[in-house]
Structure formats: C-alpha cells, structure tokens
Amino acid sequence: MEISTIAELIKTEIPDAEIQTKDVSGAEDNLHFAFLVVSSAFENKSLLEQHRMVMNILKEKLKAEIHAVQLQTMPRSRYNAIKQAQIKTA
Secondary structure (H helix, E strand, O other): OOHHHHHHHHHHHOOOOEEEEEEOOOOOOOOEEEEEEEEHHHOOOOHHHHHHHHHHHHHHHHHHOOOEEEEEEEEHHHHHHHHHHHHHHO
C-alpha cells in the first residue's frame, strides 16, 4: 500500500488534517508506517480519543494492507504553539 493513499484516506474523514508520513518498513513490504496527524478535530479530545479517530479510519486497511502503524496525533493549537516556540529559540 502506498503511504500517500493512507494519508488521503485519513483526509477524507478529517479534511483539515496535516499529515506527516514515514515508511518505517525497513524492508520492501511497505506495511509499516509512522504518522503524525495534526487537526483541529482533536481539540478537547484525549490522546486515546484522537488515536481512536484515526485508527477507526484505518481499521479495514489494518486487516490486510497495513501491518503496523506508529501514530502520533496532536491538536492544531498545540502543534502551532510548539512551532512558535521553536521559531523563538532558533
């Protein structure tokens, strides 16, 4: 499965998602992926709720086309605050 296809699938359900992706297969199987998903849809949701939102989108693909996912989620406000802090210290 192509990593861009997975990102597009997430965006169909979370349209404002900013997604950073990485293939961490270590082989040519293309079945292990890492994602950072940033969205305003995660505001006021626990980390568990955020992960469930994304994993529910991927659940059918996880049955056959994806073996493993390293998932990091973040509300947009937190992501923007981190980016601002990085700019100030740079």
